[in-house]
Amino acid sequence: MSQNIFHEATTRGHASHGWLDSFHTFSFAGYHNPERVHFGALRVLNDDTVSGGEGFGRHPHDNMEIISIVLDGALEHKDSMGNTQAMPAGEVQVMSAGTGVAHSEYNHNKDRKVKFLQIWIFPDERNVTPRYDQKMFDAAERKNQLQTLVSPVHNDDNGLKIHQNAWIYRTDLDAGKAIDLTLKRPESGLYAFLINGNVKINGQEMRTRDGFGITDTDTIHIEALGASDLLLLEVPVR
Incomplete structure (x- = not known):
């Protein structure tokens, strides 16, 4: 029998x-909820809006897989590995912090806000060599189907690679459409985050920015009650 946890937006x-408006699904910085520290290997899911020209100054990370998904505007990234990139909406960035890396993140534009999701996942291997990658994902390729954004380093697919047995999918569903997802590993759970819309997942109705964690089942049934943009994160939970 599945064990579920629902996080209303x-x-x-x-x-x-x-300059920053941030919502934290899990405990982060000044927000601490002992019942919402992490979901398995998923440690952080922040929903950030940054004003024009503003951003996070240079700061360090280590032993964490960090994923940024730009929803609107453009995010500028600079790091100690020498990467300097601007990422428009639809682009995804991954950074394996490993033995240690410093980076900054700024709104690339002065005249509009940038909105993005920042996700932290615990790695399955510590002190790896830091690495960085980014990719634009075609929105048409997630229309009423699952699009793989992130996957493990040993997987031969189109997902950006991280050091964990975790997969991140995105789907853009028309109202009335339904899809199924079978988890890849028995150790996995699924955390769903609804970017926009109205869906029902395994009987649980979700609205914009709600989160829903599911464990102890391998089959996920998703019904779109309205046009919906949905993020799905399969992560180890045991």
């Missing part, structure tokens, strides 16, 4: 710093 942690 309005129950997330929230921080407003003027």
Whole structure:
């Protein structure tokens, strides 16, 4: 029997710093909820909006897989590995922090906000050599189907690679459409985050920015009650 945990959008942690408006699905910075520290290997899921020209100054990370998904505007990334990139909406970035890396993230534009999701996943191997990658994903290729954004380093597919047995999918569903997802590993659970819309997953209705974690089942049934943009994260939970 599946074990489920539902996180309504309005129950997330929230921080407003003027230039930054951030919602935290899991405990982060000044927000701590002992019942919402992580979902298996999924440690952070932040929903960030950054004002024009503003951003996060240079700061360090280690032993974490960090994924950024740009939803609107453009995000500028600089790191100690020598990467300097601007990422428009639809682009995804991965960074394996490994033995240690420093980076900054800024709104690339002065005249509009940037909105992006930042995800942290615990790695399955510590102290790897830091690495960085990014890729634009065609929105047409997730229309009423699953599009793989992120997958393990040993997988031969189109996903950006991380050091964990985790997969991140995105799908853009028309109202009335339904799809099924079979988890790849018995150790996995699924965390669903609804970017926009209205869906029902294994009987649980979700609305914009709701989150839903599912464990102890290998089959996920998704029904779109309205046009919906959905992120699905398969991660180890045991």
